[in-house]
Amino acid sequence: MGLVRAEIVLKNPSRPKARATTVEMLVDSGAVHLCIPEKLRARLKLEVLDRKTVTLADGSSREVPYAGPVEVRFKNRVGFAGALVMGDEPLLGAIPMEDMDLVIIPGERRLDVNPANPVLAGSIVKGAAAGDVAGGCFCGGVRYRFSGGMMWHGVCHCSVCRRFSGGAGGAWFGVLSAGVAVSGGAAFYGYKADSGNDIRRGVCGKCCAPVYNLNSMMPDVHIIAAGSLDEPGRFSPRLRIYCGGAPSWALPAGEDGLRRFEGMPQPEGGRKGVPERWQK
Numbered sequence: 001m002g003l004v005r006a007e008i009v010l011k012n013p014s015r016p017k018a019r020a021t022t023v024e025m026l027v028d029s030g031a032v033h034l035c036i037p038e039k040l041r042a043r044l045k046l047e048v049l050d051r052k053t054v055t056l057a058d059g060s061s062r063e064v065p066y067a068g069p070v071e072v073r074f075k076n077r078v079g080f081a082g083a084l085v086m087g088d089e090p091l092l093g094a095i096p097m098e099d100m101d102l103v104i105i106p107g108e109r110r111l112d113v114n115p116a117n118p119v120l121a122g123s124i125v126k127g128a129a130a131g132d133v134a135g136g137c138f139c140g141g142v143r144y145r146f147s148g149g150m151m152w153h154g155v156c157h158c159s160v161c162r163r164f165s166g167g168a169g170g171a172w173f174g175v176l177s178a179g180v181a182v183s184g185g186a187a188f189y190g191y192k193a194d195s196g197n198d199i200r201r202g203v204c205g206k207c208c209a210p211v212y213n214l215n216s217m218m219p220d221v222h223i224i225a226a227g228s229l230d231e232p233g234r235f236s237p238r239l240r241i242y243c244g245g246a247p248s249w250a251l252p253a254g255e256d257g258l259r260r261f262e263g264m265p266q267p268e269g270g271r272k273g274v275p276e277r278w279q280k
């Protein structure tokens with residue numbers, strides 16, 4: 001994902017007279033907790049409440065102090081969290097991000113309040129809000145939700161989708177990135193497509209299930225793997241593309257109501273590079 005940094009205000013709520021501290025933090029939705037260096041814990045006079053065992057990126061584990069409570073503020077959002085005391089750099093993980101309903105805007109690599117809930121933080125505790133669609137990977141490590149419509153639905157039998165799925169291909173729909181909130185650690189594999197576009201295939205960093213792709217041809221769109229939907233029936237594909245090179249076992253034997261194309265349907269005007277039939 002590249003590094004995203006943001007100015008976060010931290011405060012010790014149990015000391016009402018203590019000053020708030022603005023800290024530049026690394027934002028990493030792949031990390032779980034708020035993490036702060038010992039120096040910052042001491043400055044905020046946070047009490048160490050417990051110890052937690054953390055697993056580091058290299059697979060090793062170690063015990064670190066757990067301190068709090070910490071009041072965390074960003075723009076119009078506030079949350080309360082416990083902090084792991086470790087490392088040299090403060091880090092904002094998925095728990096405080098979810099708590100404050102903050103998202104990383106992928107195209108711009110910055111932290112912001114969830115555009116779907118600009119005024120008040122939304123929460124999925126009570127289940128998805130009306131109109132919200134949710135999904136995620138196999139292990140639950142990566143979750144997403146979005147509001148707004150699906151822009152196009154299609155099944156792709158190209159050799160790349162076939163290789164990445166290990167099956168008949170990929171089933172995809174597009175959603176405007178501004179309405180998508182992702183939590184958890186998606187990992188990306190990037191490559192240049194024959195078209196010259198930069199593609200980034202996003203999978204869960206833990207279970208490796210495909211979740212969503214990003215394509216430089218449509219920088220403001222998340223291309224979501226339909227099989228990752230909690231309610232896969234919401235996906236209603238209308239076309240099959242790249243049927244030309246597909247092995248016979250990848251395509252249904254009979255008519256299935258999906259229009260078939262040998263390759264990528266040719267653009268017919270409209271949004272540059274996106275076939276008209278795929279636009280809605």
Ligand SMILES: [Zn+2]
Binds near residue numbers: 140207
């Ligand atoms: Zn997973």
Ligand SMILES: [Zn+2]
Binds near residue numbers: 156
């Ligand atoms: Zn494909």
